Structure formats: structure tokens, C-alpha cells
Amino acid sequence: xxxxxxxxxxxxxxxxxxxxxxxxxxxxxxxxxxxxxxxxxxxxxxxxxxxxxxxxxxxxxxxxxxxxxxxxxxxxxxxxxxxxxxxxxxxxxxxxxxxxxxxxxxxxxxxxxxxxxxxxxxxxxxxxxxxxxxxxxxxxxxxxxxxxxxxxxxxxxxxxxxxxxxxxxxxxxxxxxxxxxxxxxxxxxxxxxxxxxxxxxxxxxxxxxxxxxxxxxxxxxxxxxxxxxxxxxxxxxxxxxxxxxxxxxxxxxxxxxxxxxxxxxxxxxxxxxxxxxxxxxxxxxxxxxxxxxxxxxxxxxxxxxxxxxxxxxxxxx
Amino acid sequence: xxxxxxxxxxxxxxxxxxxxxxxxxxxxxxxxxxxxxxxxxxxxxxxxxxxxxxxxxxxxxxxxxxxxxxxxxxxxxxxxxxxxxxxxxxxxxxxxxxxxxxxxxxxxxxxxxxxxxxxxxxxxxxxxxxxxxxxxxxxxxxxxxxxxxxxxxxxxxxxxxxxxxxxxxxxxxxxxxxxxxxxxxxxxxxxxxxxxxxxxxxxxxxxxxxxxxxxxxxxxxxxxxxxxxxxxxxxxxxxxxxxxxxxxxxxxxxxxxxxxxxxxxxxxxxxxxxxxxxxxxxxxxxxxxxxxxxxxxxxxxxxxxxx
Numbered sequence: 001x002x003x004x005x006x007x008x009x010x011x012x013x014x015x016x017x018x019x020x021x022x023x024x025x026x027x028x029x030x031x032x033x034x035x036x037x038x039x040x041x042x043x044x045x046x047x048x049x050x051x052x053x054x055x056x057x058x059x060x061x062x063x064x065x066x067x068x069x070x071x072x073x074x075x076x077x078x079x080x081x082x083x084x085x086x087x088x089x090x091x092x093x094x095x096x097x098x099x100x101x102x103x104x105x106x107x108x109x110x111x112x113x114x115x116x117x118x119x120x121x122x123x124x125x126x127x128x129x130x131x132x133x134x135x136x137x138x139x140x141x142x143x144x145x146x147x148x149x150x151x152x153x154x155x156x157x158x159x160x161x162x163x164x165x166x167x168x169x170x171x172x173x174x175x176x177x178x179x180x181x182x183x184x185x186x187x188x189x190x191x192x193x194x195x196x197x198x199x200x201x202x203x204x205x206x207x208x209x210x211x212x213x214x215x216x217x218x219x220x221x222x223x224x225x226x227x228x229x230x231x232x233x234x235x236x237x238x239x240x241x242x243x244x245x246x247x248x249x250x251x252x253x254x255x256x257x258x259x260x261x262x263x264x265x266x267x268x269x270x271x272x273x274x275x276x277x278x279x280x281x282x283x284x285x286x287x288x289x290x291x292x293x294x295x296x297x298x299x300x301x302x303x304x305x306x307x308x309x310x311x312x313x314x315x316x317x
Numbered sequence: 318x319x320x321x322x323x324x325x326x327x328x329x330x331x332x333x334x335x336x337x338x339x340x341x342x343x344x345x346x347x348x349x350x351x352x353x354x355x356x357x358x359x360x361x362x363x364x365x366x367x368x369x370x371x372x373x374x375x376x377x378x379x380x381x382x383x384x385x386x387x388x389x390x391x392x393x394x395x396x397x398x399x400x401x402x403x404x405x406x407x408x409x410x411x412x413x414x415x416x417x418x419x420x421x422x423x424x425x426x427x428x429x430x431x432x433x434x435x436x437x438x439x440x441x442x443x444x445x446x447x448x449x450x451x452x453x454x455x456x457x458x459x460x461x462x463x464x465x466x467x468x469x470x471x472x473x474x475x476x477x478x479x480x481x482x483x484x485x486x487x488x489x490x491x492x493x494x495x496x497x498x499x500x501x502x503x504x505x506x507x508x509x510x511x512x513x514x515x516x517x518x519x520x521x522x523x524x525x526x527x528x529x530x531x532x533x534x535x536x537x538x539x540x541x542x543x544x545x546x547x548x549x550x551x552x553x554x555x556x557x558x559x560x561x562x563x564x565x566x567x568x569x570x571x572x573x574x575x576x577x578x579x580x581x582x583x584x585x586x587x588x589x590x591x592x593x594x595x596x597x598x599x600x601x602x603x604x605x606x607x608x609x610x611x612x613x614x615x616x617x618x619x620x621x622x623x624x
Contacts, residue, residue, distance in 0.1 A: 018462075018465050021462045021465065022462070022465050022466055025462055025463065025465075025466060026466070026474060029474055029475065029478055030478055032478060032479075040478075137360075140603070140606055140607075140610070141599075141603050143606070144550065144599060144602035144603040144605075144606050145599045145602070145603075146554050146557050146558055146561070146574075146595060146598050146599065146602075147558065148558065148561050148574075148577060148578075148595060149577075149592070149595035149596065149598065149599050152577070152581065152584050152591065152592055152595060153592065155584055155585065156584050156587075156589070156592065159585065160584070160585060160586075160587050166585055250467065253467060253470075254467045254468070254469040254470060257469060257470075257473075257562070258558050258561065258562065261561075261562055262581075272470075272473060273473070273562050273563075273564065275477070276473050276476055276477045276481075276562075276564055277481075277563060277564065279477050279480065280477075281477050281478065284473065284474055284477045285474070287470075288466070288470050288471070288473070288474045291467060291470045292465065292466045292467065292470060295465070295466070295467050295470075296465055
């Protein structure tokens with residue numbers, strides 16, 4: 001058990017370092033500007049006085065490491081500063097939306113992961129059958145479609161006839177059932193987009209193992225194909241499957257941006273797009289940091305989980 | 318239900334079309350390429366055909382389009398008729414003409430971006446593999462740090478900072494994708510650098526440029542070409558998504574992503590016109606994927622035979 005703890009602590013340490021580097025990158029990106037943030041924001045209307053005033057207000061008169069320190073300590077305490085466009089505290093703007101985005105991502109994940117695993121196992125089981133070919137061609141096409149195309153096709157088929165609403169209106173006192181119904185179309189869009197990749201990887205991971213001698217042994221013993229796949233192949237295919245599931249959950253994070261805009265869903269992605277259009281850098285930085293942290297954390301937990309499923313990976317040094 | 322029937326018809330029509338395209342390719346190509354074309358699966362023939370059509374439309378857009386790209390030629394949201402085959406858009410511009418010009422703009426910009434990302438990424442990646450040592454370490458750690466941020470999020474951040482114009486769009490996406498190309502190019506080149514002929518070239522006293530251009534690149538080309546196809550799909554989808562979000566190619570330039578966004582309201586009234594530019598994007602990505610899949614299969618198949 002000791003080795004496991006050490007491994008987890010190592011990965012956590014690595015994750016903290018990554019997060020630090022990512023936050024420096026997100027903060028430091030504004031330093032790439034020709035001139036500085038204040039002159040960019042004011043543009044043509046800049047006078048020396050307004051420039052100086054804005055610089056003091058944004059703290060630009062201080063050196064960058066100090067500003068980073070102030071920003072980072074604020075973020076750790078849940079204070080993201082104020083929006084440049086509306087002067088409201090960013091934390092207040094994020095609070096509701098973060099919950100909505102997490103809800104949508106979890107909803108999509110709850111639909112996509114079981115679906116992808118079942119389809120992946122079935123296609124591996126009935127390899128080269130008609131079912132396999134159709135599923136694969138469908139998956140390859142689904143990967144190639146832009147998210148908004150999938151979303152609008154779903155709207156065209158399902159929302160136009162009034163089965164599901166094409167715009168998501170959430171109210172705070174909505175029951176879970178209503179919420180699931182209203183957000184079904186965006187969740188289904190995300191599901192279709194990520195399922196394809198997960199399914200293909202699950203299939204590849206299992207088929208890869210099917211050639212190994214112990215599987216042949218199991219087949220010669222006369223076990224049923226389903227039992228071979230579930231009891232013998234699947235446990236050893238878990239590591240790559242967990243990796244690809246985490247990768248796709250991380251992909252959901254960026255996928256929500258487009259899907260939220262299509263369905264006018266009040267989440268982080270929509271706020272981010274609005275803020276990019278308004279060039280509200282403070283808000284964009286805050287949301288980018290949240291998305292990037294979620295991405296890092298997902299990759300980290302995938303790493304830990306897939307190592308746990310394979311004892312050999314822990315002994316190897 | 319109508320969609321299912323439409324899809325079934327599309328598949329049924331595309332099978333004989335791609336079969337015919339393969340026959341034509343076998344007939345007109347020189348002999349050694351014709352042999353490759355004969356063994357091509359139908360999906361790949363379909364992909365090649367679609368790509369050829371897109372390139373043709375993009376090159377000859379001004380000749381093919383019935384109306385100018387930016388001119389208002391009718392009232393808003395006219396339905397399909399004999400003058401405006403696909404109707405008009407939100408401002409009364411001809412949809413078909415904008416769709417045709419969109420091939421030039423959207424595909425052209427995506428291609429330029431991918432080419433730039435490849436130029437920067439692969440040269441840096443091969444250089445890092447060739448030199449090794451601190452240069453390799455610095456570049457690789459820098460790329461690792463950039464890759465820890467999701468691509469779309471990082472692009473959005475950079476677009477906020479530098480503003481949205483076509484030039485910044487190309488530079489930002491190229492920079493983000495160059496990190497991915499760097500990774501591939503470096504790992505491919507690392508396999509090549511240890512070969513004896515590189516050692517021989519080094520002993521002859523050849524410079525870095527000669528080593529990269531004449532010794533490593535030709536031997537690393539096959540995986541890089543497949544990667545180019547996949548990377549093009551990613552870049553193309555990213556640019557379309559950004560344009561759809563209103564942050565990419567700006568109006569009045571005709572572009573498929575923003576055409577979907579501008580006319581999206583029509584979909585809720587049961588009009589399929591806004592789906593056409595989105596479908597055009599999807600069709601090209603599917604086509605490129607089919608060709609790349611075939612290339613990858615060919616590469617792996619040859620390896621199996623040799624081993």
C-alpha cells in the first residue's frame with residue numbers, strides 16, 4: 001500500500017507544478033502584448049493621463065511577478081478580481097455558471113461513457129460484422145463533424161417538432177427531472193461528439209489484447225466469447241480505456257464552449273465567448289484557468305487510475 | 318425520418334460515384350500511381366474525389382458563383398428559386414455564391430494555417446531531435462507547458478489579447494497547433510537521427526540545414542503527411558468553430574462557420590439552408606479522414622508484410 005501512496009503523492013506534486021506553470025502561462029500571456037494592457041484597452045482614445053490612471057487601477061505600475069502573486073493568491077481564496085467590462089466581481093459572475101457547466105458535462109459523461117464502453121465491447125466482440133462496420137463508419141463521421149453541425153441537426157430533427165426545447169432556460173427552483181429534460185439536447189450533442197472516439201479506442205484496446213496467448217488459451221478452454229472479453233480482456237484493457245475516457249471528459253470541457261453558445265445555455269463557455277468578443281481579459285483568464293485546471297486534474301486522475309489497474313507499472317523503475 | 322432517408326440516398330449515390338472516380342483515376346494517372354489507385358478502397362476514392370471538387374471550387378470560385386461574394390442582390394431570407402438557387406441570407410446576399418466563395422476563404426485559411434504550423438512545428442521538432450541536449454530540453458518543456466492548456470481555451474485566450482482578425486487567427490491557431498506537430502516531428506525524427514547514414518552525413522561535415530532537409534525530412538515524410546491530414550481537419554474544425562462563435566473570420570468575408578451562425582434562426586422554422594455550410598465543413602473533414610485512414614492502413618499493412 002505504501003508504494004501506492006508514494007505514487008499518488010508524486011503525481012499530485014507533478015499536478016501542482018503543472019498547475020503553477022499553466023497559471024503563469026495564462027497570466028503571462030498578457031505580457032505578449034505590444035505596449036501593455038492599458039494602451040490596448042484604451043486604443044486610439046488614450047491620453048497620457050487616462051493611461052496612467054488605468055495603469056494604476058489595473059496595478060500595471062507594479063512589476064509582473066508581484067501582480068502574478070496578487071492574482072494567484074486571490075484566485076486560491078476564490079477572488080478572481082473584477083471584470084474589465086462590467087466592474088463586477090468575477091467570482092459572482094462565475095458562481096452560477098460553473099455549476100451549470102459542470103452539470104451539463106456530468107450529464108453528457110453519464111450518457112457517453114456507458115454507451116461508448118458497451119458499443120466498444122460489442123464491436124470488438126462482433127469484429128468485422130455489419131454492426132461493426134456501420135458503427136465504425138458512423139464513429140469516423142461523428143469525429144469529423146463540427147459540434148455545431150451535430151447540434152443543429154439535432155435541433156432540426158428533435159426541437160423543430162417540439163419534442164425538446166432548442167434553447168435552454170434554467171431557473172433556480174427547477175426540479176431535477178425538468179432540468180434533465182431541458183438540457184437533454186445539449187447533453188446529447190456532447191455525447192454524440194465524444195462517444196465516437198471513446199468507442200474506437202475501447203474497441204482497439206480490446207482487439208489488441210485478443211491476439212495474446214492467454215486469450216487463445218481461454219478460447220481453447222471453450223469459454224464463451226462474451227466471457228473472454230469481459231473477464232479476461234477487459235481488465236487488462238482498463239488502463240488505455242481509462243486514459244481515453246479521461247481524455248474525452250477533458251475534451252468535453254472545450255466542447256461545452258460551442259454547444260453552450262448553440263443552445264444559449266447559461267454556462268462558463270458562453271460567458272467566455274462573450275468576454276473574448278468584449279476583450280475582457282480578466283474574465284477570460286479566470287475561465288481559462290478553471291478549464292485548464294479541470295483538464296490537468298482529469299489527466300492526473302487518469303494517470304493515477306490507470307497505474308492502479310496495472311501493478312506492473314508501479315513496480316517498474 | 319427524412320434525414321435517415323436522405324443519408325441512405327447519399328450513401329447509395331456516393332458508392333457508384335466513387336467507383337467511377339476510381340476508374341477515372343486509374344485511367345488518367347501514370348502507371349505506378351495508377352496501381353496504387355486501383356487498390357484504393359471506395360471510401361478513399363470518395364475522399365479523393367471530394368477533395369478534388371473542393372479544390373476546383375476554391376480555385377475557380379469567381380467563375381462558378383452566379384453573384385458577387387459581398388453584394389446584396391435580393392431581400393432577406395428569400396426561399397430557394399430559379400435565380401437564387403439556395404435563397405438569400407440575413408442581408409439578402411446570394412447563399413450559393415457565398416457558399417462557393419466560402420470554399421476559397423475557409424479552406425484556404427485553414428490550409429495556410431496548417432502549412433505554417435507544420436513548417437514551424439516540424440522544423441523545430443526535427444532540430445530538437447537532431448541537436449538534443451539543452452535545446453531539446455528547453456523546447457520540449459516549453460511545449461509541454463503549452464499543451465497542458467486545452468487548445469480551444471488557449472486560442473480563445475490569445476484571441477482576446479491580440480484581437481480578432483484573419484492574420485491573428487492564422488498566427489494564433491498555427492502557434493497552438495505547431496506544439497502538437499512539434500511533438501510528432503520530434504518523436505519521428507528521434508528514430509531517424511540514430512541511423513548510421515545520419516552519422517555518416519555528420520562525419521562528412523554537413524550543416525544542420527542539409528541534415529534536416531536532405532537526410533531526415535525525406536525519411537520522416539510518410540508519418541508527417543498522415544499527420545498533416547489529421548492536423549488539417551483539427552485546424553479546419555477549430556477555425557470553423559471560432560468563426561461560428563463570431564471570433565474567427567470576420568464579415569463580410571464569406572465563411573462557412575459564420576454563415577451557419579448568421580442564418581441559424583432559419584433552422585427552427587424547418588429550413589435546411591443553414592445546415593449546408595455546416596455540411597460542407599463536415600463533408601470535407603470526413604473526406605480527408607477517409608484518405609488519411611487509407612494512408613495509415615497502407616503504411617501499417619506494408620510494415621506487417623515486411624515483419
